Amino acid sequence: EAGVVQSPRYKIIEKKQPVAFWCNPISGHNTLYWYRQNLGQGPELLIRYENEEAVDDSQLPKDRFSAERLKGVDSTLKIQPAELGDSAVYLCASSLWDEETQYFGPGTRLLVL
């Protein structure tokens, strides 16, 4: 069974530029999560989807971050414009409806210069 797929794996951009990350969850997983992980810290939840509905986006900085999950499968996380402090690893995870286990992708490492 294929795991959670993310792309790109690495991204280097200049500040004020836009950037987008893509995630394909495990087939059949209805719940999708985006996390941000800063160096030396645990992941921080940005947004959680149940199918195509964002059910928890309370920690998403909505002035510059946006996300979508069209058709309840793939998801895209966007930052516009990026700031130096956005440098981090962006992780996508998915889980079944009632399944506690979250399965993580390899992450996208973002560096903003």
Add this chain to the structure above:
Amino acid sequence: GNSVTQMEGPVTLSEEAFLTINCTYTATGYPSLFWYVQYPGEGLQLLLKATKADDKGSNKGFEATYRKETTSFHLEKGSVQVSDSAVYFCALRRKSNYQLIWGAGTKLIIKP
């Protein structure tokens, strides 16, 4: 509020040594507890979990027991290998919420 506290790293051990990584938590009710591992350049992988008091999670020679009386979920392994070098994260999840609350991670370095 809910929180997870892990011992600070890095933890450096020789191969075949006994490993303990401490994890304590603060939560209302009875959360589920998890250990995730992150190998260099890879994503987070679930290592083991326990969903109720006195449960023992185990995988790949690692074990952790859910201790309600001490609010702890310490990770142990009897004989570590160089391939166990990674960052280990302890996390909790309340029954009423999908959100995982994470510790800061503990980097483990195993020397041959």
